[in-house]
Amino acid sequence: MSQQYQQIFKARGSSYDRAMGQFPGARDREFSNLFEGLNLEAISRVADIPSGGGYLQRYLPATVEIDSHEPCSEFKTHHHGAPIDLENLALKVDNYDLIVSLAAIHHVSNKARFIQRCYKGLKPGGFLCLGDVPANHSISQFLDNFAGRHNGTGHSGDYLTADKVEAMARAHGFSVLASEVKPCPWVFASQQDMVDFCSGLFSLTAVSDGELLDALQHYVGIAVTPHQVSLNWELLYITLQK
Numbered sequence: 001m002s003q004q005y006q007q008i009f010k011a012r013g014s015s016y017d018r019a020m021g022q023f024p025g026a027r028d029r030e031f032s033n034l035f036e037g038l039n040l041e042a043i044s045r046v047a048d049i050p051s052g053g054g055y056l057q058r059y060l061p062a063t064v065e066i067d068s069h070e071p072c073s074e075f076k077t078h079h080h081g082a083p084i085d086l087e088n089l090a091l092k093v094d095n096y097d098l099i100v101s102l103a104a105i106h107h108v109s110n111k112a113r114f115i116q117r118c119y120k121g122l123k124p125g126g127f128l129c130l131g132d133v134p135a136n137h138s139i140s141q142f143l144d145n146f147a148g149r150h151n152g153t154g155h156s157g158d159y160l161t162a163d164k165v166e167a168m169a170r171a172h173g174f175s176v177l178a179s180e181v182k183p184c185p186w187v188f189a190s191q192q193d194m195v196d197f198c199s200g201l202f203s204l205t206a207v208s209d210g211e212l213l214d215a216l217q218h219y220v221g222i223a224v225t226p227h228q229v230s231l232n233w234e235l236l237y238i239t240l241q242k
Contacts, residue, residue, distance in 0.1 A: 017053040019200030023188065024058070026197055030184035031059045033237055034100055034129045037178060040064070047091065047099045047121060049084060056100060067096070089114055091121030098122075102131045103235070106140075106157035111165070115240075116172045122242040128174065134181050134236040135159035142219035143202075151203040160236050174240040182237050185223070185230040194222070194229050 020027075040061055048056045051068035060066065069084035084090075086108050091099075099118045108114050118128045133140045140159045148155030162179045169176055188194040194216070195209045204212055216222060221232035 015200050015203045015205075019197050020053055020055055022200070023193060023197045024055075026186045026188060026193075027055075027184070027233075028059075028187070030131065030186070030233065030235060031056065031102065033182050033184050033235070034102060034131050035059070036237075037239065038098070038127060038129075043097045045096050045098075047096045049089070049099060049101050049118075050086065050104050056102070086114065089117035089121075091117060093120050094123050096122050097126050099126070099128045101129075103133070105130060105132050106159045109158065111158075111160075112168045112172070115165075115168050115174070119172050119174060119242055124242055126242045127177075128169075128240040128242075130160075130165070130238045130240075131184075131235045132160050133157065134234070135161045137181075137234070138219045139234060142215065146215045146219060147202040147204060150207045152206075153203070160238075162236060162238065165236075165238055169238070169240045174242060176238070177241050178237065178239040180237055181234055184233050184235055186233050188229045188231075191222075191224070191229050194231055198231070 043060070043064055045065045045067070046056075046060060047067045047069060048054075049069045051066075051070040054066075054068055057066055071084050071086060086104070087110060099122060101114075101118075105111060105114065115128070122128065133143065137159070140157060143155050143157060162181075166176050166179055186194070186197070188197065191213070192209075195212055198216060199205055199207070199209075199212060207215075213222075216231060223230040223232060
């Protein structure tokens, strides 16, 4: 059973948000991968579920109207968007051109219901873009085995497999446009920036910099060039159309 999103981010949301604010471009590739193949100029209304600190906005055209749905009060968009329960999603029918869910669905127990509710919330022809950690991947092992052991809240995700999500999506009427594990490296100016970001994002302040660096290298992998340091993050990206 996955841990509920609210349980984790009630304790860790403020630290996560500070890290994202300090290094706003670190995860650029992770966000931009969501929209590969889509004509964003044709999108007028988007639902961001869950919206965290409103990070999605910098990757969409200024003309797009974004509805932020965030269940956790530790994130600032909780106070500006519509309240939401990830386990019992309630969206206005035929309302969105695009629904996005990034790095959160592994905390949703009933994924079939989540997908079905997203289908109802989309306009005909609308898109659901999911990005999350793949099942049986070294990154899920980092999250559950290392971060979960040291962050004070634990971490136990119900991670995605492409076959499972595609089957659920088709059962609820979606067409599967794309389904692929893609690299989305987190990029930093220095190794210390990478450690500081991950320490804040995952609430690993009780772990020494050296321990965290060793874990990141072991589970995720680090690439160093003269001008930047990259953490070799990967996610499963799935694009569905109503």
